[in-house]
Amino acid sequence: MSPSTAPLPADERIPFLTVTNWVRSAAVCGFRIEPFFLEMGLDLARLHPTEATVSVEEIQLLMARCVAEARRQDPQLHFPQVLGETFAFEYLADVETFITTSPTLRAASPALDWISALVNPHMALKLQEHGQQARLMLSFTREDATPGTTWHFAEAVFVTFCKFARLMLGEPAQTGQLSFQHAQPEGAPPLRNALDLPVLYGQPVNAILFERALLDRPLRGALPSLHQAAGQRVAEQLSRQREQQQPAASRPDPHSLTAQIESRLLRTPALLGEGIEALAADLGLHPRTLQRRLREEGQQHSGIVNQIRHQLAVDWLKHSHDSVEDIAERLGFADRRSFSQAFQRWQGVSPSEFRRQGNP
Numbered sequence: 132m133s134p135s136t137a138p139l140p141a142d143e144r145i146p147f148l149t150v151t152n153w154v155r156s157a158a159v160c161g162f163r164i165e166p167f168f169l170e171m172g173l174d175l176a177r178l179h180p181t182e183a184t185v186s187v188e189e190i191q192l193l194m195a196r197c198v199a200e201a202r203r204q205d206p207q208l209h210f211p212q213v214l215g216e217t218f219a220f221e222y223l224a225d226v227e228t229f230i231t232t233s234p235t236l237r238a239a240s241p242a243l244d245w246i247s248a249l250v251n252p253h254m255a256l257k258l259q260e261h262g263q264q265a266r267l268m269l270s271f272t273r274e275d276a277t278p279g280t281t282w283h284f285a286e287a288v289f290v291t292f293c294k295f296a297r298l299m300l301g302e303p304a305q306t307g308q309l310s311f312q313h314a315q316p317e318g319a320p321p322l323r324n325a326l327d328l329p330v331l332y333g334q335p336v337n338a339i340l341f342e343r344a345l346l347d348r349p350l351r352g353a354l355p356s357l358h359q360a361a362g363q364r365v366a367e368q369l370s371r372q373r374e375q376q377q378p379a380a381s382r383p384d385p386h387s388l389t390a391q392i393e394s395r396l397l398r399t400p401a402l403l404g405e406g407i408e409a410l411a412a413d414l415g416l417h418p419r420t421l422q423r424r425l426r427e428e429g430q431q432h433s434g435i436v437n438q439i440r441h442q443l444a445v446d447w448l449k450h451s452h453d454s455v456e457d458i459a460e461r462l463g464f465a466d467r468r469s470f471s472q473a474f475q476r477w478q479g480v481s482p483s484e485f486r487r488q489g490n491p
Contacts, residue, residue, distance in 0.1 A: 143186065144185060144186050145185060145187060145251055145252060146184060146249065146250060146251070147184055148250060149218075150183055151180060151222075152218050152221070153214070155217050156213045159213050160197075160200070160204055160210060161201075162201070167197070168193075171192075171193060194283045195283075197210045201213065210283070211282075211283045211284070215291040215293075218287070218294070223249060225361040226249070226365055228358070229479070232352060233350060234353040236296070236346045237347055240472075241476045243256040243257070254269065254271055254284070255271070256269055260346075263344070264341070264343055265342070266340045267341075268336055268337065269288055269337040279313065281313075282311065282316070286322060289326075289337070289339055290322070290325065293328070300345065300348065300350070308329045308331065309326065310331045310336060311333075311337050312333070312336065312337055313332060315332040359479070359480045362475070362480050365479050366478045388421075388424050388428060389428050391414070392410065393438070393439060395410070395413060396410075396439040399413070401463075402463075404462070404464070405463065440463070440473070441474075443462060444470075445478070445485075448482055449486075455467055455470070455486075458470070
């Protein structure tokens with residue numbers, strides 16, 4: 132059965148930073164996308180990618196129209212593949228700089244979280260490692276997301292990933308495998324022909340499997356100073372974005388449970404690594420009661436812990452002489468590596484580099 136395209140509820144909007152990529156891909160496929168934009172109500176005369184947003188329903192319908200029109204132009208044209216192959220970070224220049232100047236693919240991995248936050252907050256990219264294998268897994272976090280409504284985007288994302296991996300490694304990966312949750316689209320040219328990788332459909336997850344050693348292979352395009360500077364700029368951009376998205380009315384009331392937890396964790400950082408049960412006991416609450424009250428305030432235990440860890444990590448790296456290992460332990464991380472990975476996501480640089488740069 133071919134994947135279907137059922138529209139999702141138009142109850143929230145997502146960034147449309149990639150608008151020029153859609154325009155270019157449509158042109159490659161031989162059609163003008165402007166009529167489709169007009170149907171969506173986009174004012175092209177005033178449209179600016181850094182400010183444009185679309186609803187989930189609109190982007191789903193736009194993709195369906197583009198897939199059908201590309202096929203009408205040429206049965207061998209597959210719009211998700213073209214969108215992935217022609218993708219460029221035109222309005223995310225710092226993200227592209229961070230990726231393409233990375234010393235290794237592993238060092239570029241914080242961009243996975245950034246891309247989700249900046250392009251589609253309902254898309255989650257997770258790097259997993261086991262034995263000699265690694266896999267990049269893609270999931271869509273909306274409750275109503277199904278393989279039938281997200282398959283086009285899954286294909287485009289992995290085509291883009293393969294494009295940049297080839298660019299950075301200087302050669303195609305010799306081994307690997309793509310898996311998709313959806314059925315193979317009827318009539319579409321096989322992605323295997325474009326990616327030179329085995330492609331499996333109807334699998335439990337959307338993922339690309341590859342040799343773990345590739346994560347740490349030195350890259351010829353490495354430029355450490357550019358890489359670190361770009362990472363910091365992206366981290367600052369995301370911080371500003373979060374502040375703008377949180378209106379004053381939604382910030383924690385000083386008497387709220389969220390504020391109490393933040394205060395308790397700042398005073399007793401040992402609680403950061405002890406789980407929700409220990410925190411609940413410290414507050415005199417049952418863990419389920421704590422979770423329920425946090426949900427009522429629109430918060431999660433893990434989110435508050437990450438926020439406090441970030442705040443304390445920056446403060447201690449700036450103002451203490453504690454080693455990175457000691458700070459990782461005080462913040463409740465399993466080891467230095469897991470702390471460094473988290474800090475890289477937060478700040479765009481490693482803890483050691485952050486300290487070397489003499490932050491403030």
